[in-house]
Each structure stands twice: as structure tokens, then as C-alpha cells.
Amino acid sequence: MKPIAESSVRRLALYLRYLERFEREGRRSVASGELAACGGTTSAQVRKDLSVFGSFGKRGLGYDVGDLAQRIRTILGLDRTFRVVILGAGKIGGALAQYHGFSRYGFTVVGAYDVDPARIGQRLEGITVRPMDELAADAGRLAPDIAVLAVPASAAQDTADRAVAAGLRALLNFAAATVQVPPGIEVRQVDMALELEVLAYSLTTSRAAGARSRSA
Amino acid sequence: MKPIAESSVRRLALYLRYLERFEREGRRSVASGELAACGGTTSAQVRKDLSVFGSFGKRGLGYDVGDLAQRIRTILGLDRTFRVVILGAGKIGGALAQYHGFSRYGFTVVGAYDVDPARIGQRLEGITVRPMDELAADAGRLAPDIAVLAVPASAAQDTADRAVAAGLRALLNFAAATVQVPPGIEVRQVDMALELEVLAYSLTTSRAAGARSRSA
DNA sequence: CCTTGTGAATCGTTTCACAGCC
DNA sequence: GGCTGTGAAACGATTCACAAGG
Numbered sequence: 244m245k246p247i248a249e250s251s252v253r254r255l256a257l258y259l260r261y262l263e264r265f266e267r268e269g270r271r272s273v274a275s276g277e278l279a280a281c282g283g284t285t286s287a288q289v290r291k292d293l294s295v296f297g298s299f300g301k302r303g304l305g306y307d308v309g310d311l312a313q314r315i316r317t318i319l320g321l322d323r324t325f326r327v328v329i330l331g332a333g334k335i336g337g338a339l340a341q342y343h344g345f346s347r348y349g350f351t352v353v354g355a356y357d358v359d360p361a362r363i364g365q366r367l368e369g370i371t372v373r374p375m376d377e378l379a380a381d382a383g384r385l386a387p388d389i390a391v392l393a394v395p396a397s398a399a400q401d402t403a404d405r406a407v408a409a410g411l412r413a414l415l416n417f418a419a420a421t422v423q424v425p426p427g428i429e430v431r432q433v434d435m436a437l438e439l440e441v442l443a444y445s446l447t448t449s450r451a452a453g454a455r456s457r458s459a
Numbered sequence: 460m461k462p463i464a465e466s467s468v469r470r471l472a473l474y475l476r477y478l479e480r481f482e483r484e485g486r487r488s489v490a491s492g493e494l495a496a497c498g499g500t501t502s503a504q505v506r507k508d509l510s511v512f513g514s515f516g517k518r519g520l521g522y523d524v525g526d527l528a529q530r531i532r533t534i535l536g537l538d539r540t541f542r543v544v545i546l547g548a549g550k551i552g553g554a555l556a557q558y559h560g561f562s563r564y565g566f567t568v569v570g571a572y573d574v575d576p577a578r579i580g581q582r583l584e585g586i587t588v589r590p591m592d593e594l595a596a597d598a599g600r601l602a603p604d605i606a607v608l609a610v611p612a613s614a615a616q617d618t619a620d621r622a623v624a625a626g627l628r629a630l631l632n633f634a635a636a637t638v639q640v641p642p643g644i645e646v647r648q649v650d651m652a653l654e655l656e657v658l659a660y661s662l663t664t665s666r667a668a669g670a671r672s673r674s675a
Numbered sequence: 676c677c678t679t680g681t682g683a684a685t686c687g688t689t690t691c692a693c694a695g696c697c
Numbered sequence: 698g699g700c701t702g703t704g705a706a707a708c709g710a711t712t713c714a715c716a717a718g719g
Binding site: 274276287290291293294298299300301305306 | 676677678679680681
């Protein structure tokens, strides 16, 4: 199975989200143009994204909602549940633990860890915060797939190292610091400060320009 | 001033972050290759990014740390403070309000709003939560630049509409829902569920592949 | 007729390679 | 010698446009 471009993966995941809404609404079929409108792209893009994996649509009619949703789940490997540990039980970690979208999209929080003794033993949404030092020992039992880093920037690299040492191969890093990991480990950065800076830039430029961007 | 590619803006903001660290450490000069290593890119990329705006470096020597930092601040418009309102005072909104990175990068939280009467009047890090209905009325006094949406996906569109009605032109949306805005309004999406799904995809594929990605 | 699936054309970004300069 | 600045080449992604099929 050839590697798909990340931008394509993102869009597919987004299509899936809308397909699931359509499923709940009882819709039967959907055209590429409608999916495109939801995700802010074009119908040709939707069809290209899908065409890599085969021909799922019916010409003149569109795609079967349920069928396409299931196919995308299979393509993306989202037809199973993923086990998540939260590293850092501060405000952000706590907020993430209770985030409802987690379970909705097939992710289960199976553990929470912190280095601060004051936080160890606290309960976050039914999960007891455990000492960070126990992460590697717990990993065998918990079998986590993904670590979410919710620690200060200064602790990000150390926490990433611990996660990797515990056998985790996918990290979602909320800290405003790039972390270095060995090859084969996947890291995604969610950097709020950076997003704000990009917004700030667009504010400073578009003031005059009057922004002729499409309404999407 | 011509519009720079978003990918370039992101990298510039990242270079700035590392330059500021170098400044604190008392470093005088830096070569493109070093900045590249920090941000996981190449020296040629760094030089291309900068060359759009002029020639700031000295051949054979590199860039002056303080000078380059200041130039990037000017380019990105980050040489002033931006005023942020937080819309949604739940767990996520609360966590964002206390996020220290905010002030560190030149963003000040000037207000917090919620529709839930139970949350109105609560204090978040020195900010009193106000009724969402008052947002438009407060906007003149607070002069907010950016709205951070920390509401459930189901409320995202309504909240975005309120923000736009209140005169905000830049939104950072943490809800797992795409929002539609009029042209000229900038929206950035921080979608944790989507990031997790991308990670999940990489887990399902790379298992066998053995990932020959660069160590960055 | 409407909508898919897809090769070809276009567009933008990244990488290469080297001349120019300190 | 070492590193910048930059045109040219390579690459990748998006858009176009149309043939094919329900």
C-alpha cells in the first residue's frame, strides 16, 4: 500500500466526518461536489483523493454514503479503536482527558501521567494520574498506541524520550517546542502559539489588501 | 507587500522562536544550516524563506541573531501585542486562558465569554467570564484582534458568527467542526481529532514499512 | 443529463548547484 | 574556507477538461 500525501489523509478524514453526519441524518448518497463544499475544497480534488484507492462512485449519481464511509475507515485504518495516554496532568491534560471528541472518533484514554507528586493520584475523568516513571512499566499492560504530550515546552523533549522509551510510536505534541525523535516514530505538533502567529501575520497584511479569498 | 506562502510564514515564526532562544543564550550569529536543523528543514529553505524580503546575512559568516529576529518580527508583524478573546469558558477555554505561552509570544487575553449562565461571572486567570451576548458590545472597548473558539463542535458555527458580527477578523477554532466565514475573515483550525486520525493512519501503514524518514 | 474517473496542463514549493562575497 | 543569495531544475499537488457510464 503506497503512502498517501498527508494533505490527502487530512481531507479523507474530514470527508469521513461529514459522511458520518450524513449517515446519522439518513442520507443515502452524496456527490463529490457536496463533500467538497463541506471541506472547503473542489469536487475534482475529492474524486482524485478517492481515485487512488479505486472507483467507489456511480456515475451520474454520486457515492453511497455508508459504503464510502466504511471504505475511508478501512483506508485510514480507523476501523478500530486507538489507545491514548496523556502525559502531563495539568490544565491542558485535564481538558484533553474530558474532551468528548476523543471517544467519538475512536480514541480511548487509557492512562494519564505526571512527574508532579501533587498531581499523582488525582482522578481525571475516571483515570487516576500515575507517576511518569511508571509509564514504561505500565505500557505492556495498557498497550497504548498514541501519547499526547500536554507538558510545558521545557519538559517536552524529556517527555517525548520517555514515551519513545516506553515503546510509543506516535506522539501528539501540544507543547510549543519541536521534539526530536528517532526514525520510525511519528510526531505531530499542535502549536497554538504558532497558529496565533500565523493569524497575526494575516491580520497585519490583509488590513489593506481587502482579502479576495473564496468564501469556501 | 506580496503575500507569503503559509508554509513559509510558519517556518519564519519557528525560526524566530529559536532566534529568541539564541538571543537569551547570548549567541551572536547563526548559520542557515543551524536554523534549519532546529526547525527540521534545509539550509536552502531557510535562505529562500529569507531571501524574499532581502539579504540579511553576511556571506561566510551567517546571520546576526538579534538583527534577524527583529527583521522576522517586522515581516510577520509580531512587533506588537495582539488582543485575544476566549469564546467558551469550559475546560478547554480555561486551560487556554492560563496557557503561559500566550503572553510569552505577545498575545494578551482581554476577555472570556460563555453562553452558560453557570459559567458567567467565574474568574479565569484574572478575567471574569462575561455573557456571550455582550461580546459585540464589549468589542469597542476591548478592541480584540483574535477570537479563540473553545466551544463544542455543535456551537462552533454560531460562535464564529457572533465573533464576526462583533468585528473580529481572525479566528482560531479548536472545535472539531469547519466553520464558514465571509471573505476577508481568517480562520485557522486546530483539530485534535483530525491530528489523532493522521497519527492513527501513520501507525497502520508504517508498521511494516519500517519508516526511513530523516531524523530531522 | 448528471456525475464519476482520469490523463494532461498548471501552479506552487522545495531542492540543487553554483556564482558572489566576506 | 565557508556561507549567503538565487536562478534553474525537480518535484508534488491542484485544477482542468473531457471521455465514459449510470
